[in-house]
Amino acid sequence: DYLQEDKMLWRTIRSMEVMAHSSSFLLPKLHQPAKTPANNYTLVVLNQQLPRFMPRLWAQAKMRICADGGANRIFDEMSQMTNDLDRNRYIPEIVEGDMDSIRPEVKRFYSSQGSKISDKSHNQETTDLHKCISSIRHRTPDHEKANLCVLVTGALGGRFDHEAANINVLYVFSDMRIVLLSDDCLIQLLPKTHHHEIYIESSVEGPHCGIFPIGAPSTSTTTTGLKWNLSDAEMRFGSMISTSNIVDSDKVTVQSDADLLWTISLRNLT
């Protein structure tokens, strides 16, 4: 009967945990909310031109990992961005990957400066990003896993199959908070297992945003806080997906029967 069905539906909604998201890690340290452990992130640098805001992201990270050729990027580009010729100030804690892109002199330099060189060249099955995320997860004690956040630069653009593989890492490690960052936008996974609350830092992100069912279609997605909200809507490649949407509130909520990719544009970041 209807009453029974309604009760069961209500229990399901109630039991779905809320997952909160915030990009406060993008704010300068002074402006970060006191409560949020916003500097509790690990930074992974992949092999593409560094985004404009790299110096701040680097400075505020708990740990820095260069994935293979990402080390070349820090070595070559960081001093220009910071007007600081002293490479010794930008030493990653770890350099990890299959080591087929990192230049020998770059590897020698970071090794001599104390970076741990984690050579995974024996494993050709997974991408450098996959290896880095896997190691981070492996090294993190269980009680700290819930607070873990990984920011990745250089995952988007470039070769399309690399981009797809990097996005796939978000799906493979869906219980971790991993954010892919470019000069133009950030992307992260919204797993279907949770009701999502996305707190918008309007000084550095928005208003352009989108939601995509990349892995499988969604038969029902509901949002609040967007200019064009979805209400129990179907989304599917080949039909409707939410692109060029606009954030209309400080908080966006998303609930769906499918894993979704969330993206929002970035601005005013140096």
Place this chain on the structure above:
Amino acid sequence: MPPLPTMTHSSSFLLPSSSPPAPPTGADAENAVSYAVVVLNQRLPRFAPLLWTRARLRVCADGGANRVFDGMPDLLPGEDPDEVRVRYKPDAIEGDMDSVRPEVKEYYSSLGTQIIDDSPDQDTTDLNKCISFITRNPPGPDNSNLFILVLGALGGRFDHEMGNINVLHRFSNTRIILLSDDSSIFLLPKTHSHEIHIERSVEGPHCGLIPMGAPSSSSTTTGLRWNLDNTSMNFGGLLSTSNIVEEEIVTVTSDSDLIWTISLRKHT
């Protein structure tokens, strides 16, 4: 179950102009391929002049017109910029006109470019509108051998990129190829068995097959270093990325629409 019809694919349009592109199936002149080019609002790839010259119809989506105005002379540095601009004049500029610079719009309009002012609409992207325009105004007798080459669809804002890939799915009966400096991507609809002819001088060896939007429970390939054999692929599991093209013809059959991607060589 009857075998699927075969669809052949070729990137011969990327070959330098000294080797004119051959139609993929060696057909006679009546089946000759015709190209249309769409330019979106990102920096032009290095082969933009080549494709523009090959095309019979050229459309800029809004700010794509700025990119042509600024970028074509840069890509042809030995030539007079004004002459280049006249020669590389779009047939149409379509969009809501909020990105194209007024002087660029005026310049092309005075040369005869059609200006199509469309208000922004949540349901269709700029690329979507341009594809619709081209299919309604095909450069050849019909759309059967029309290939639409899109520049500037990848990279930049991710929601734009996803919207552009969705256009491949929405217009799955139209040959649309998204091109960047690094990669070429197009849809392999599940309705067909695919033969992809590889032009080794301009593309490869890195390639991939991505089940964008829905999982694939069975895909089979030949011609790759790591072939799929009735293999399932999905986000969260296996995708075929960092694969390598080994033969001149790659074949793909799948129960799901797949995105094929191949790297483009730097000297293209």
